[in-house]
Amino acid sequence: MRKHLDYYTRYLNNDIPAGVVVFLVALPLCLGIAVASGAPPFSGVIAGIVGGLVVSVVSGSQLSVSGPAAGLTVIVAAAVEKFGVGGAVLAVALSGLFQIGMGYARAGVIGAYFPSAVIKGMLAAIGLILIVKQLPHAIGYDVEADSDPSFLENGANGTFSFVWSSLNSISPGSTIVALVSLAILLLWDTDRIRGNRILALVPGPLVAVVFGILFNLAAQAVAPFFAISPQHLVTLPQIFGPLQFAGQIHLPDFRLLTDYHLYVTAATLALVGSLETLLSLEAVDKLDPLKRTAPTNQELKAQGVGNFVSGMMGGLPITAVIVRSSASINAGAHTKVACIVHGVLLLLSVMFLASVLNMIPLACLAAVLLLTGFKLAKPKLVAEQFEKGFEQFAPFAVTIAAILLTDLLKGMAIGMAVGLFFVLRTNYHSAFTLTRDGNHYLLRLQKDVSFxxxxxxxxxxxxIEGDSFVVIDGTRATFIDRDIMETLEDFMKAASDNNIRVILKDLPRVEKTAALAVVA
Incomplete structure (x- = not known):
């Protein structure tokens, strides 16, 4: 015990500052992802707190940071719409139980069974959906305008009328904040800022949030036309102290436990969340300067515990997140203490700074998520998949289209089916080769040869023509199906009719009577 304590206290001078940096990165993401999911902002902060204080303790990874993930917003938004917030968080809790079971079933290898093209297609589709869903927040568009039926009337005139009326529903203040926030985020992603010792310590999302707050305060005082209305600001419950915090925790709606659709949603959250976690964990291990390797099955258990706790407290689903993890590593983190510090700071901020957080324009958070969506679905990724060939690009493109046209689970299933088709097709064509030299033939069986x-x-x-000499070589085959052996036996039985002589090499399963009949 003392040895472990010394290990964690040794790096406090690195881990505490890194935890502060992760907190500054995580806070706007927690709020933004909650808004994108159609859930209360408080749910996102709860998930971040649980990721910092619960998952990090159970996890075997020293540098992985967990919290609400943009990749699950599509599933959560659909769950909120279908079951309400109470049903959605119940699905989160159930997904945690599924993940714990997956950990004990040693399912930490599942990430290896999903083609990378399908996973990249899934992330790209999520990026596109994020962009579409965040645009209304970025421009301060009033939701009530969606019910305006004028665009359905009077043909083209009705359409132009709707567009014109939509412009009146856009908040100029939100639009300015979103555009400037995007510019700040892009600037902070350049080498000039990264190379600056001081500015590199300040996260871009924090700068964007501070700008949004100051802009709105200035607009309210000087130019009310550009002020952002309250419905386009973060709305957290006014909390001060632990007791009020506990009073804001909403239990799941257990009445929905009899609805099997809820279990489908929970299984989808568990599967997609586990995939995202395992992919992030692999990336974190590569970034770890000490080259430690985290146990994947223990990580699934840790995520399961975290999701169960988060769901029971009314929080969003949790995964290991590469954005926060890489920010922690870049800030000098050495152990999980950095993640715990970020969880403590999130807890204190929601307890004592809710009035300040409620000043954040949703347009700032939308800008963060718009850039996140762009990075997930950037044109460079599409070009890279295209350059890899049709067999890689087809599953990638089909997965994107299927998710956009159906839902995440069905889209992934369709993408997997297409990926499997190309795997089978490749095996179909590469299972054997036939080489000819005059009237001599070499039939070589490769790897697995199935029915x-x-x-x-x-x-x-x-x-193979008559009056030929054939060598059938099975040296390189690791598996030969019985149907294949019967096909070879049938060929050998008929070979003597065409004066074809056959020699077998490493094919012991061929019936000796067939072999003796044709071997000279």
């Missing part, structure tokens, strides 16, 4: 290859094998055997 799926029976039809092309028959076709290739028909190409």
């Amino acid at each position: 799926l290859n029976k039809a092309p094998l028959r076709n290739i055997l028909e190409e």
Whole structure:
């Protein structure tokens, strides 16, 4: 015990400042992701607190930082719309139980069974959905205007009328804040800022949030036309102290436990959240300057505990998040103390600074998420997948289209089916080769040869002409299906009719009677 304590206290001078940096990065993301999910902002902060104070303690990773993830907003938003916030957080709690079961079932290897093209397609689709969903917040668009039926009337005139009326529903203040916030975030992502010792310590999202608050305060005092209305600001409950914090915790709606659709949502959250966690964990291990490797099965258990606690407290789902983890590593973190510090600061901020947080324009958070969505679906990613060839690009593109046209779970299933098709097709064509030199043939079986290859094998055997000498080599084959062996036996039985001589190499399963009949 003393040894572990010494290990964590040794790096406090690195971990505490890193925890402060992660807190500054995480706070606007927690609020923004909650808004994007259609849940109360308080739910996002709860998830961040649990990620810092619960998951980090149970996790075997020293540098992974967990919290609400943009990749799950689509699922959560659909759950909130279908079951309400109480049902959505119940699904989060159930997903945690599923993840704990996955950890004990040693399912930490599941990430390896999903083609990278499908996973990248899923993330790109989520990025596109984020962009579309955050645009109304970025321009301060009043939701009530969505119900305006004028665009359905009078053909093109109705359409132009709707567009013109929409302009009246846009908040100029929110639009300015969103554009300037985007500019700040892009500037902070340049080498000039990263290379500056002082500015590099200040997270871009924090600068954008501070600008949004100051702009709105100035507009209210000097130019009310540009002031942002209260419905376009963060809305956290007014809390001061632990007792009021506890009073804001909303329990899940347990009446929905009999609805099987809820379990489908929970399983989807568990699967997608686990994939995102395992991918982030792999990236964090590569970034770790001490080259430590985190146990994947323990990480699934830790995420499961965190999601169960978060859901029971009314919080959003949690995953390991590479953005926060990399920010922690870049700030000099050495142990999980940095993540715990960020969780403590999130807890204190929501307890004692709610009035300040409620001054943040939603347009600032929308700008953060717009940039996040762009990074997930950037054109460079599409170009890279295209350059890898049709077999990589097709599953990627189909996954994006399927998710946009259906939902995340169905889209992933369709993308997996397409990916599996290309795997089978590749195996279908590369299972064997036939080489000819005059009237000599070499039929070489490669790796696994299954019943799926029976039809092309028959076709290739028909190409062998009479009065030939054939060597059938199974040296490189690790598995040969019985159907393939029967096809070879049938060929050998008929070979003598065409004066074809056959020699077998490492094919012990071929019936000896068939072999003796044709081998000279």
